[in-house]
């Protein structure tokens with residue numbers, strides 16, 4: 336592995352996880368907030384679950400043809416579940432807050448501001464990881480609800496059946512577009 340990849344992957348992953356955990360705070364005063372219970376009891380934390388998130392995330396990251404973003408695709412996708420950490424506090428919360436469009440958008444901005452304003456691939460992976468994560472949650476359970484449109488509504492939006500394919504394909508297209516844009520920008524620079 337390229338020597339700079341390792342610290343980059345560690346730093347970006349920590350920030351992404353911290354953002355996902357902190358994002359839960361937005362739901363605290365919501366009327367939909369409730370006491371959910373420890374994620375170890377209410378969620379099914381299995382090897383299959385963890386591996387599934389990583390695999391679908393890497394399938395998105397591989398589009399970049401870069402080891403760094405291939406790995407980050409998988410890591411961001413599993414680490415998004417850091418938003419479950421708030422459940423340990425035993426207070427009224429909206430669960431799975433980071434499983435949302437607005438988290439994805441904030442993640443693009445924060446990651447690119449901190450790690451590189453021209454790192455389009457990082458921005459795209461940060462958003463796409465939300466989609467690939469949700470994709471596997473739907474695939475695993477058959478039907479799953481998320482506060483997908485928070486903070487506009489904290490009602491859970493339910494996805495089911497083949498929706499997982501739309502989420503995964505959407506993530507792949509998004510990252511594909513970012514690869515195209517970053518190639519073009521590099522070519523423009525050379526001219």
Ligand SMILES: [Zn+2]
Pocket residue numbers: 415416431434468472
């Ligand atoms: Zn999840």
